[in-house]
Amino acid sequence: MAFNIYDFTSFTEWIDQGLRSVMSPAWAVITELAIIGIVFLVFYALIGLILVYAERKICAFIQCRIGPNRVGPYGIFQTIADFIKLLMKELIHINKADKLLFNLAPFIVIIASFMALSAIPFAKGLHPVNLNIGIFFILAVSSMGVVGILLAGWSSNNKYSLIGAMRSGAQIVSYELSVGLSILTACVLIGSLQLSVIVESQADGWLIFKGHIPAVIAFVIYLIAATAETNRGPFDLAEAESELTAGFHTEYSGIKFAFFFLAEYMNMFLVAAIAATIFWGGWMPFHIGNWEGFNRVMDFIPPIIWFFGKTVVIILIMMWFKWTFPRLRIDQLLTLEWKYLLPINLINILLMALIVLLGWHF
Amino acid sequence: MIEDTVIGSIEQQEYTINMGPQHPSTHGVLRLVVSLKGEIVTQVKPHLGYIHRGIEKMSESMTYPQIVHLTDRLDYLSAHINNHALCLAVENALQVEVPERVKYIRTIMDELNRIASHQLWWCSFGMDLGALTCFFYGLRDREYILDIFEESCGSRLLHSYYTPGGLMKDIHPGFQKRVKDFIKYFRKVLPEYDQLLTGNVIMQERTRGIGNITKEEAISYGFTGPSGRGSGFACDVRKHHPYALYDKVDFQEVLYHEGDSLARYQVRIGEMWESMKIIEQLIDNIPEGDYSAKMKAVIKLPEGEYYQRVEAARGEFGVYILSDGGKTPYRLKLRSPNFSNLSAIDLLARNFKIADLIAIGGSLDLVIPDIDR
Numbered sequence: 001m002a003f004n005i006y007d008f009t010s011f012t013e014w015i016d017q018g019l020r021s022v023m024s025p026a027w028a029v030i031t032e033l034a035i036i037g038i039v040f041l042v043f044y045a046l047i048g049l050i051l052v053y054a055e056r057k058i059c060a061f062i063q064c065r066i067g068p069n070r071v072g073p074y075g076i077f078q079t080i081a082d083f084i085k086l087l088m089k090e091l092i093h094i095n096k097a098d099k100l101l102f103n104l105a106p107f108i109v110i111i112a113s114f115m116a117l118s119a120i121p122f123a124k125g126l127h128p129v130n131l132n133i134g135i136f137f138i139l140a141v142s143s144m145g146v147v148g149i150l151l152a153g154w155s156s157n158n159k160y161s162l163i164g165a166m167r168s169g170a171q172i173v174s175y176e177l178s179v180g181l182s183i184l185t186a187c188v189l190i191g192s193l194q195l196s197v198i199v200e201s202q203a204d205g206w207l208i209f210k211g212h213i214p215a216v217i218a219f220v221i222y223l224i225a226a227t228a229e230t231n232r233g234p235f236d237l238a239e240a241e242s243e244l245t246a247g248f249h250t251e252y253s254g255i256k257f258a259f260f261f262l263a264e265y266m267n268m269f270l271v272a273a274i275a276a277t278i279f280w281g282g283w284m285p286f287h288i289g290n291w292e293g294f295n296r297v298m299d300f301i302p303p304i305i306w307f308f309g310k311t312v313v314i315i316l317i318m319m320w321f322k323w324t325f326p327r328l329r330i331d332q333l334l335t336l337e338w339k340y341l342l343p344i345n346l347i348n349i350l351l352m353a354l355i356v357l358l359g360w361h362f
Numbered sequence: 363m364i365e366d367t368v369i370g371s372i373e374q375q376e377y378t379i380n381m382g383p384q385h386p387s388t389h390g391v392l393r394l395v396v397s398l399k400g401e402i403v404t405q406v407k408p409h410l411g412y413i414h415r416g417i418e419k420m421s422e423s424m425t426y427p428q429i430v431h432l433t434d435r436l437d438y439l440s441a442h443i444n445n446h447a448l449c450l451a452v453e454n455a456l457q458v459e460v461p462e463r464v465k466y467i468r469t470i471m472d473e474l475n476r477i478a479s480h481q482l483w484w485c486s487f488g489m490d491l492g493a494l495t496c497f498f499y500g501l502r503d504r505e506y507i508l509d510i511f512e513e514s515c516g517s518r519l520l521h522s523y524y525t526p527g528g529l530m531k532d533i534h535p536g537f538q539k540r541v542k543d544f545i546k547y548f549r550k551v552l553p554e555y556d557q558l559l560t561g562n563v564i565m566q567e568r569t570r571g572i573g574n575i576t577k578e579e580a581i582s583y584g585f586t587g588p589s590g591r592g593s594g595f596a597c598d599v600r601k602h603h604p605y606a607l608y609d610k611v612d613f614q615e616v617l618y619h620e621g622d623s624l625a626r627y628q629v630r631i632g633e634m635w636e637s638m639k640i641i642e643q644l645i646d647n648i649p650e651g652d653y654s655a656k657m658k659a660v661i662k663l664p665e666g667e668y669y670q671r672v673e674a675a676r677g678e679f680g681v682y683i684l685s686d687g688g689k690t691p692y693r694l695k696l697r698s699p700n701f702s703n704l705s706a707i708d709l710l711a712r713n714f715k716i717a718d719l720i721a722i723g724g725s726l727d728l729v730i731p732d733i734d735r
Contacts, residue, residue, distance in 0.1 A: 063498035159379045163401065163716070233492060234564060242387040242490045243720050324558070326565045327492025329717045330401055 005302040009125030036128050040117060044266060051265040052079045055319055062323045089254035094157065097251065101155035106252070106259035108148030113266040116142040120273050121195050123283045123304035134195035135183055138274060139176070142229075145267065146172040149231075149238060149248050152260070156251035164247025167330055168238030171228060174337040175235075178225035179271075181345040185218040185352045186211070186278045199282035206281035212360065214352040219279045221341055221348070223317065226271035228333070230264065233322035237330055268315060276310035283307040376404060383412045387490050387720045390730030394707070394719075401715045406708045414734040421694040426452050426526050426661045429694065433681075434520040436698060437732035439482055440675040442468075442475040445524035447681045450605055451670035452526040453655075455663045455683065463651040464528045469607040470541065470644050471511075471523065472672075473637040477548070478507040479675035480630045480637075483727040487627065488559050490724035491568055496559055503551055506544045513537065526661055528654025541645050545638050552634060560631065569623035573710040573722035576621055583709070584702030587677025588633060589726055592626035594619035599673035611643045623725035630727070662689050676700055676727055700732040 015035075019028040053068070053076060060067025068075030094102065119134045119141075121127040131137050146169060153165020187193055189211050190201050198207075208215050228235035239247035249260045276282060283303035287295045328336070382393040391412035397405040417436065421429045426448070433444040446468055453460060481504040488496025508518040513534040515521040523530050534540075559565050575585070580593040590597045598615040600608040616632035618625035663685035671680040677699025684693040703726045710726075711719040 059494075063495050064502050065498060159377060167401075233494075236492070237717075240492070240717070242492060243717050245386060323495050325493060326488065326559070326562060326568060327717070328564055329568060329715055331715065332564075332567055 005304070007124045012125055036118070040114065040128075044114065044117070044262070047269050048262040048265050049079045049083065051269060051315070052082075052261075054315075055265075058316070058319050059323045062320070083258065086258040087255055091256065092251070092253045094251055096157045098155035098157070101151045102251075103256075105148045105152035105155065106256045106263075108151065109145050109263040110148075110259050110266075112142055112145035112148065113263050113270055115144075116270050117266070119195060120270070121199055121277060121282055122307055123302070126304065127196060130194070130196050132194045135187065135193045135198075135274075135278070138270075139180055139183070142267070142270060143172065143176050145263065148263075152252070153248040156248075158251050160244045160246075161248050161250045164238045164240065164244045164250070167240075168231060168248060170330070171231070171235065171237060171333060174334055175225045175228040178221055178337060178341045178345055179229055181342070181349060182218040182222040182225065183274075183278060185214060185345070185349050188349065188352045189215065189356055195277060195282075198278060199284060202281035202284050204287065206279065206284070206286070208279045211352065212355055214348050214355060215279065217344065217348050218352070219275070221345055222275055222279070223314070225337075225341065226275065227318055227321060228337075230267040230271055230318075232264070232268060232318060234325035234327050235333060236322075236327060237333060240327060242327075268318060269311065272311045272314035272318065273307075275314050276307065280310045280314075281306075282310075375399075381719075387723065388730075389486060389723070389728055392704075392728065392730045392733070394723075396716070396719065398716065401717075403711050403714055403716060403719050406711050406719065408704055408707060410734055412734065413731050415731075417735045418694055418696060421691060423690060425689050426663070426691070429691070430525060431520075431522045433696075434522050435731060436696065436735060437674055437676060437679070437700065437729045438519055439479040439729055440475050440679075441519065441521050442471045442523060443672055443674045444679060445522060446472060446606070447670050447672040447674075447679050449524045449526050450672065451668050451681045451683055452661065452663065454670060455666070455668045455685070456526075456661070458527055458655050458657065460528055460655050461651045461653070462649045464653060464655070465606050466644050466648045467529060467533055467653070468524060469611070470641050470648075471514075472606070473640045474507050474510060474541070474544075476675045477634050477637045478504050478511075480634050481507075483630060483675075483724075484555060484559070487721075487724040487727075490720045491559075491565055493559060493562070493565065496555075499554065499558065503548060506547065510537065510540045510544065513540065525654065525657075527657035528652070532653040533648075538645055538648065541641060545642060545645075548634075548638060552631075555631065560627070566624060568717070568721055569627060569725065570620075572623045572714060572718045573725060574620075574622050575706060575710055577619075579706070579709065580621065583706040585677070585706065586699050586702065587674065588616075588629040589626050589677065589703050591616060591629045592618050592725075593621035597678065599671050599678050603671065605670075605672060607644065608640075611640050613637075613640050623721055626725040626727075660689050662687060663691070671697070674699055676729065676732070677703060696735060698732045698735065700726075700728050700730075704728055704733055 016028070016032065019031055023031070056078070057067045068078035071077040071081045116138045118128045119131055119138050149168045150165045153161040153168070186207055189207060190198050192198060208219050231238045249257055252260060283306050285298040285301060285303070285306055287298060376397050376399050378395055378397050380393060381396055382388040383391040388394065393409040393412060395407040395409060396403055415435070417432050421432060424432070430445050430448055433448050434441040436444050481500045485497040485500030511521060512518050514537055515523040515530070575593050577594045580590050580595045585593065585595060586597045594617055596602070596615055596617060601615045613636045616629045616636060618629055663683065665685055665687040668683045668685070669680060671678050678697065679699055680697030682695040682697070683691045686692040707722065707726070710722045714722070
């Protein structure tokens, strides 16, 4: 076995060969799926814990506070303690709720984000499912989450929840367009929907640098729309703490609430990962033209660190948004999408197509 | 009454939600019964009484120095100013002239209290709009004022510092320095408030043209304080019926004429600047002398009716005393600014959205114990 931090291909192939030598090919595939599933479960929980902790520390930093500092050094075990607390809390039983949908909703939300994660290329050779319509798959699967939110609001038999769910429905359905179109702008330049191809094509320069102004516009629009799609501030209308107490998850308690909470952070990671992959070159190191020395130094940093580094930067930007801006009103939110972002996006796509046709891109 | 306009058709159906008594944005135990059509507010009915303590009735069996402690519990964010109203009423009834020093200290304390109150309003207004960081900025700066209060009055929120005739105790020796330090600090920090919230496009869009009330309507609803001045109603008691030292200091009455939530917001931000100006004029000139006039051990007001109004942080606060010559008032009536300001909430919020209702409630700066008494 040749474990190489720069290229996981040989490592994954070694596992594959090993499994195939002891069992039939069909069983090997099933075992591999199980392994990936377990790895993802651990990864999911880990990312959730880390992001919750990071958000608390960052919001504390922005708000002139210290943040969690009691459980463990610098409070690093705070989220674990909170998670244990949530696990032990009573699941409140609501008399007139639609029990099936009420219990189903958190799972739909969490499964949607879980499935979308599988198409993300984490590093060279570390790409669970390399679909030739990877982006399409991610968009399709991640938009399933809204069904969970709608069901949660509908089945709770609570007016606050219902308002939150309806807002969330309107919001996600609208912003899905902007997310799709801004990604499409990138796809026009690259000419592929396959995520591995998209990453490979950015070897000589990230898309945001290659694509002139349209790529920058697309990136900014994507960031706004993605923040809206994850229901985070300043677009957290579905929760809107000061208006709707807790919005669609008002009636949820204990572990079911934790599922919604975790899914929110996972979605944030997901949209940041997509942005990093499409606009910032995924796991590709930062290269400048023919500066050989500089490029070699950049190559020295492993791809997996590049990927997570870029994702973290985008997550930080999104957290920065959330903790400084007031919340929009529902009509302003929809106006922003339908009257500004969407027309800009459509023109932007034409502009990008023109640039590609005339060969003005780098 | 809330009735379904067309039964059976989902779009046409109105529904009611209970906002409060436990709700993050009603700032206490206010209960608003809100009728909605989708997101649009069709009617708001405030239900009061969740924190009614019968302060007016209790006062009838208490002596005047004791009642001072009850006035703290009305609008707990402007405790000094409420104390001031009762003390002035008693002093005027007895025709006691308080020492100059007391007037200076009372004026400074009132203005500090006003700043602290507006800071907390700014925090919670930001939070109502969803800007959570504001909350901590405001509280951080309010802490400086509360520390000053703690040093001199021994308490941070419910001071009961004023007594009929003067003050409970003299100010702390470090009072002047602390106040000057605070003013120096706050002059630097207040522009930060504007950078964080006032200049934000989302915030301006959320408040401009929301919750309009004209000057005539504001007067007829009894709007006072920053809420009234946001509609162009010049109602500053400090300016028009001066008490303490307000006729000697130079300050402006902050007036805006738009009558929307943004105007009310800007009045309060402007008032913080004006309050600092007032404090700066007085802080160096506090004369030496007694901290209290000579008062009898048992205060008995001569028979008659007495009324004193002051400018509290939220508007005109009035104390009406009907005395039968005894040591307790025969009847004590309090005019609280919040009660009148709340009364217009249906007019203000009708045909706006739920999110606007919250913003309007925030811009009125309601303190519920002052409404219920």
